Amino acid sequence: MEYKRLGDYIREVNVRNRELKVTNLLGLSMSKQFRPSTSNIVGVDLTKYKVVDRNVFAFDPMSVIRVHKVPIAINDTNDPIIVSPAYYTFEVIDSFQLLPQYLMMWFQRTEFDRYADFKSDAAVRGGYDWDELCNTPIYIPSITRQREIVAEYETLTNRIHLNNQMIQHLEATAQALYRKTFVDNIDKENLPEGWKIGTIGDLFELQRGFDLPSQNRIAGAFPIYASTGIAEYHNDYKVEPPCVVTGRSGTIGEVFYVDKKCWPLNTTLWVKDFKDTPAFFVYYKLKELDLAKTVSGFAAVPTLNRNDVHMMESLIPPKYLLTEFENEMKVIHHHLSNIHKENEKLTELQSLLLAKMGQ
Numbered sequence: 001m002e003y004k005r006l007g008d009y010i011r012e013v014n015v016r017n018r019e020l021k022v023t024n025l026l027g028l029s030m031s032k033q034f035r036p037s038t039s040n041i042v043g044v045d046l047t048k049y050k051v052v053d054r055n056v057f058a059f060d061p062m063s064v065i066r067v068h069k070v071p072i073a074i075n076d077t078n079d080p081i082i083v084s085p086a087y088y089t090f091e092v093i094d095s096f097q098l099l100p101q102y103l104m105m106w107f108q109r110t111e112f113d114r115y116a117d118f119k120s121d122a123a124v125r126g127g128y129d130w131d132e133l134c135n136t137p138i139y140i141p142s143i144t145r146q147r148e149i150v151a152e153y154e155t156l157t158n159r160i161h162l163n164n165q166m167i168q169h170l171e172a173t174a175q176a177l178y179r180k181t182f183v184d185n186i187d188k189e190n191l192p193e194g195w196k197i198g199t200i201g202d203l204f205e206l207q208r209g210f211d212l213p214s215q216n217r218i219a220g221a222f223p224i225y226a227s228t229g230i231a232e233y234h235n236d237y238k239v240e241p242p243c244v245v246t247g248r249s250g251t252i253g254e255v256f257y258v259d260k261k262c263w264p265l266n267t268t269l270w271v272k273d274f275k276d277t278p279a280f281f282v283y284y285k286l287k288e289l290d291l292a293k294t295v296s297g298f299a300a301v302p303t304l305n306r307n308d309v310h311m312m313e314s315l316i317p318p319k320y321l322l323t324e325f326e327n328e329m330k331v332i333h334h335h336l337s338n339i340h341k342e343n344e345k346l347t348e349l350q351s352l353l354l355a356k357m358g359q
Contacts, residue, residue: 001359007134009098013089015051017082022051024081028060028071032108034081049082050089055100059088064128068117074104088130102146105153106138109354139358149357156350163339163346170339174332178284181325182317194318200289201310204282207272208248208306209264210238225258227251227267237261242279244271246286249303253292257283259337269306278326280333285314 025041026034052058052075060071075081083089092100106112115136116128140146188197212224212234220235227247243258248269257280264270271282289312295302 003137006136006138010090013091017049018047022080022082026081034073048085053080056091058083061129064120069113070116072107099146101150156346160346163343196316198316200312200314203277204271205273206269206306209266209268211266224263226265238263244283252304255286278322280329
C-alpha cells in the first residue's frame with residue numbers, strides 16, 4: 001500500500017468576507033463539525049473573517065496539542081459560512097483524484113488524530129500546523145473505490161440521522177403525553193377526583209451520588225453518570241435499574257432515565273426510593289421541575305439541595321393514571337432503546353470502515 005503526501009492534493013484558500021455578504025459565523029467542534037460560534041463579535045471587523053464555501057475545509061491548528069484531536073470540518077452545505085481568521089481554510093485541488101468526502105473520512109479516523117498528536121508533541125514549537133498537515137501521509141485508492149467507500153459511510157450516516165429523527169419524535173410524543181395527562185388543564189383549585197396536593201418528597205426520595213476516586217475508575221460495562229450524563233464506564237456499580245439521575249452540582253437540570261446497573265457520581269442526585277411512584281413518571285416530573293432555575297446564589301459551582309427538592313409542592317395524581325402512563329411509556333421507551341442500540345451498532349460499523357481505510 002503506497003501512501004501519498006496530502007499536500008500534493010490540497011491547496012490553501014484565503015477568501016475574506018470583504019463585502020460582508022456572509023453573516024453565519026461558525027466554530028469547530030471536537031466531533032469535527034461546524035458549530036455555532038461562542039465568540040463575542042460585537043464591534044469585530046468581520047471583513048477579516050474567512051469564507052468557507054461548499055467542499056472547503058476549515059482547520060484549527062491551535063487546539064491539537066491541548067485536546068489531542070484535530071478540529072477540522074468540511075462545509076457540505078450549499079450555503080457559505082465564515083470562520084475565524086486564525087483557522088486555515090483549504091480545498092482539494094482535483095476531486096477526480098481525491099474526493100473531498102473521502103478526505104473528510106480520513107480526518108475522522110482515530111489514527112489521524114493520534115498521528116497529529118504525535119507530531120504536535122515532536123514539533124520544536126509544538127502544535128500541528130499547515131505544513132504538518134501537508135506532510136501527512138494518506139492512502140488514496142482509485143476514485144471508483146473512494147466513491148464506494150464514501151457511499152458505504154454515507155449510508156450508515158443517513159440511517160443514524162433517520163434514527164435520531166425518530167428518537168426526537170418519540171421523546172416529543174412521550175413529553176406531550178406527560179403534559180396532557182398530568183399538567184395541562186389541571187386546575188389546582190378544582191382538582192379532578194382522586195388528585196391531591198402534596199410535595200415531591202411524598203412521591204419519591206432523592207439521594208446524593210457516590211464518591212469514586214479517579215484511581216479507582218477501572219473500565220468496565222457499567223456507566224458512570226455525572227451531572228452531564230455518562231462520563232466513563234466502570235467494572236462495578238451502585239444502583240440497580242430502573243434509575244433516575246439528575247445533576248446536583250456543576251450542570252443542573254439534565255435528567256437521565258437509566259435502564260441498566262450504574263454508578264451515579266457525587267455530582268448527581270439519584271432516586272433512592274420511588275415510594276411506589278412509577279419510574280417514568282418520576283423521570284418526567286423531574287424534567288418538568290426544571291431544576292436549573294431553582295438554584296440561586298453566587299457560588300462558583302451551583303449546587304442543588306435534595307431537601308429543597310423534596311419540599312417542592314407537587315400535584316399527586318391517582319394511582320390508576322400513573323399505572324396507565326407507565327405502561328404507555330414502557331412501549332415508547334422500548335422502541336427508543338432498540339433505536340439507540342441500532343445506532344450503537346451503526347456507529348461501530350462506521351468506526352470499522354474508517355479503520356479499514358488505511359489497510
